[in-house]
Amino acid sequence: MARPVKKTPEQWQKEILDAAKELFLTKGYEETAIADIMELAGGAKGMFYRFFRSKEEVIHALGDQMFFLNNPFEAVRERSDLNGLEKIREVLASHRADEEREKINTQAISILKDPRILAAAVEANRRVLTPLWFELIEEGRLDGSIRTGYAKELSELLPLINFWLLPSVFPADAEEIRHKYSFIAEVLSMMGLPVIDGEMCERAQQILGSCGEGRE
Numbered sequence: 001m002a003r004p005v006k007k008t009p010e011q012w013q014k015e016i017l018d019a020a021k022e023l024f025l026t027k028g029y030e031e032t033a034i035a036d037i038m039e040l041a042g043g044a045k046g047m048f049y050r051f052f053r054s055k056e057e058v059i060h061a062l063g064d065q066m067f068f069l070n071n072p073f074e075a076v077r078e079r080s081d082l083n084g085l086e087k088i089r090e091v092l093a094s095h096r097a098d099e100e101r102e103k104i105n106t107q108a109i110s111i112l113k114d115p116r117i118l119a120a121a122v123e124a125n126r127r128v129l130t131p132l133w134f135e136l137i138e139e140g141r142l143d144g145s146i147r148t149g150y151a152k153e154l155s156e157l158l159p160l161i162n163f164w165l166l167p168s169v170f171p172a173d174a175e176e177i178r179h180k181y182s183f184i185a186e187v188l189s190m191m192g193l194p195v196i197d198g199e200m201c202e203r204a205q206q207i208l209g210s211c212g213e214g215r216e
Helices: 009-026 034-041 055-069 072-077 084-097 099-113 115-143 151-165 174-190 198-211
Strands: none
Touching: 009 034, 009 055, 009 099, 034 055, 055 099, 055 115, 072 084, 072 115, 084 099, 084 115, 099 115, 115 151, 151 174
């Protein structure tokens, strides 16, 4: 009788994330238990805790994995047909087009009520996204498509905007979120980054407005 193939830690981690992704997309984050994830991954529940401390940690790891597997900044970096401003717009459009990642990120909104998780998410966005935004803004400044003296400040601000819009962090109803989006669009445009359009605003209102329903 053949012995079962022993999986490496890397294989286990990948299979746990793959199982979590499938369940979050089909059943939803709240309806998925750690036991469900490990049943689909084919391992004991104790194996889960060798790699993750909680289900919350899994959904953040999954969001990071999906970003790096389909990194929109890498996709536009070598495109000579786009100027810097157009590349930023393309990055934002690709976020909206990635339906699976958007669905996972939307499910993660509620857990950002936890200050520890929120702080980790802010730090991760600052560390990863700020240099990427800075690169594109500087490219736009050099090619003339972006006129601003605040490249560094904008690159630090952009990763923080989503947190300000989250009703789980700053309570707001759908109308208040729409007004916030209009404010952000106007501020960024005045700073030389006219990147927020009506479609983006409506999409955000649909997602974030539903998360803000029933607030106290």
